Amino acid sequence: MRKSFHCSMLVCLLYLVTATIAFASPPKTAPKPLKIGYALGLNKVSAEQMQYAKSVGVDYVEVSFGGLIDGNRDLKVSDEEMTELMHRAKKAADDAGIKIWSIHMPFGKQIDLSLTDEAERQQVVALHRKVLGYCKILQLEIILFHPSYYLGLNEREARKNQLIKSAIELNKIVRSMNATMVIENMLGPELLVDAERERPLCRTVEETVEIMNRLPKSIYAAVDMNHIKNPENLIRALGRRLKSVHIADGTGEAENHYFPCSGQGNNNWTEILAALHEARYTGPFLFESAFEDARDLKACYESMYNTFIEENQL
Secondary structure, three states: OHHHHHHHHHHHHHHHHHHHHHHHOOOOOOOOOOOEEEEEEHHHOOHHHHHHHHHOOEEEEEEEOOOOEOOOOOEOOOHHHHHHHHHHHHHHHHHHOOEEEEEEOOOOOOOOOOOOOHHHHHHHHHHHHHHHHHHHHHOOOEEEEOOOOOEOOOOHHHHHHHHHHHHHHHHHHHHHOOOEEEEEOOOOOOOEEEOOEEOOOOOOHHHHHHHHHHOOOOEEEEEEOOOOOOHHHHHHHHHHHEEEEEEOEOOOOOOOOEOHHHOOOOOOHHHHHHHHHHOOOOOOEEEOOOOOOOHHHHHHHHHHHHHHHHHOOO
C-alpha cells in the first residue's frame, strides 16, 4: 500500500514538473508578418500615389504637416483650405483601400509642448487643439507628438513637468476622437548639443521609460529606430506601451533616416523584429526613411522578416 502511494505521488510530481516546464516555456511560433506603411506630407497625398502604393503592398500611411505651419505657430493656409486638404487626403486613401494610420503633429523651437514659459506652453497647446480639430476628418488610430525641441541648460526636470502637463491636457481631446496619443523618442547620443543646448526629452531608454511612467497609462510610446542606438532595447523596455514605430536605419548619432535595405546604418533588424514580437506589436511597419520607389518597402520588410524567421528557427 505504502509503495503504491509513493508511486502515485511520484507520478503526480512528474506531471506537475512537466506541466510547469510546458507553461514556462511555450513553443516558439512565428509572428504574423506586419502590414506595411510609410510617412509623407499631408499635401503630398494624392489619388494616384495612394493607388500606386496600394498596388505594391502598402496598407497604411502616416501624414504630417510639413510646410503648412510656420515658426510663429500660424497656419500658412486658411481654415477652408486645411479642411479641404484633409478631406482630399482621406478620400484619396479610402478610395485606394489605404488607412491613414497616424499623423505626426507639428513641432519645432516655438512648437514645443515642454516650454517652461507657461503662456508660451498654453499657446502651443492651443495650436495643437486647433490642429486636432482638423484631424477628426481623418479618423486616425494614432496621433504622434514630439516630447520637446532642444532644451536650455539645466532645465530638464522643469521641461518634463511641462510636457506631462501638456500631454495630459491634449490626451483628453485625442481620446474623445477614439484615437491613441503616442510620444516619440528623440535623438540623443550625448546630453549636450553644444555649449548652450541639451538634447530633447526622451533621449535615452531610461529617460523615455521614466517619462512614460509619469504619464497616464492611456498615453503610449512610438519608437523611431533612427533616433537611438540598439532600438531593440527601448522596444523591450516599453513592452506593451509601444503603439507605433518609425522605421529607418541609422547610427543613433544623427538624423540619417537611411532606408533599412540600403546597406547603411548599424541597426540589427533581426533583434528589432524579435523585440517587436516580444512586445506583441501589431501595428504597421511604418517607414520614415529615404526610398526610391514604394515597391521597395514590402520587399525590404519581407527580406528582414525571412532572415528573422530563419535565424530564430521559427
